[in-house]
Amino acid sequence: MNKQRVLERILDRLEVDLDVAIRAAQTAYEAATHEENIAENKYDTLGLEASYLAAGQARRVEEIRQALALYRQMTLKPFDGERGIQPGDLVALASANGSEQWLFLGPDAAGLKLQMDDRWITVITRRAPLGQSLLGKLDGDEVDVMVNGSRQRFEITQAL
Template sequence: MNKQHVLQQIIETLKVDLDVATRAAQTAYETATHEENIAENKYDTLGLEASYLAAGQARRVEEIRHSLVLYQKLVLEPYDEQRGIQSGDLITLESAHGVQQHLFLGPDAAGLKVRHEHILITVITAKAPLGQNLIGKFDGDELEISVNGARQSFEITQIL
């Protein structure tokens, strides 16, 4: 795997998400401000509901725009065997059952998923419990996390 290519895929996915969210926000705004949606009485809430939707969509656009800027400015460094895992690293974990997970530890956009070389990679951040546990760990280290109340253990099998 090439983490520079993974970073580019994250940026491209965020650009597509931004475009979709921008169009959705514009549609919600147009609905909220359309003259047919002016309330005729106190029970007519279509315009109010549309304005709430428009505000939420606008916030989502700003969140994606912020994430995109962070990833566009992200400088990837090679994995440092002295410092352990840091932001910008591409990590492979293996569960006790042999199931692998591929993670990109990024500055934002947690939960975003991209495919690279037919491998699904999930973006996580250091704000999440798993991300916090990974910071400073090394290849071969084991870690335990609680997932839905159940303890799961993983081994770090690759860091790029």
């Protein structure tokens, strides 16, 4: 698994998401400002609802732009066994039942999922409990995380 390819895929995905969000924001703005949506009485809220949607879409566009900027500035480094897992590292975890998951510790865009080489990779950040638990850990270490009120244990099987 190649970290640079993962980073490129994240950038590609964020650029597509940004394009979709910009178009959605424009559509919502047009609906909010269209003359047919001007309130005729105090119970006519279609224009108001459309303006809330437009504002939310505009915030989403800005969030994606910020994530893109952070990923574009990111410099990937080889895994350092002395520092342990750091942002920019790709990590494989095994659960107690033997299932494996791949994570990319990124600066933003938590929850983004990518498929590469027949594997799914989930982006997490250091703000997430699992991201915090992984910082500084090495291959073979175990991490415990509370998920929905229950403690789950994972073994780090590979860090790149």
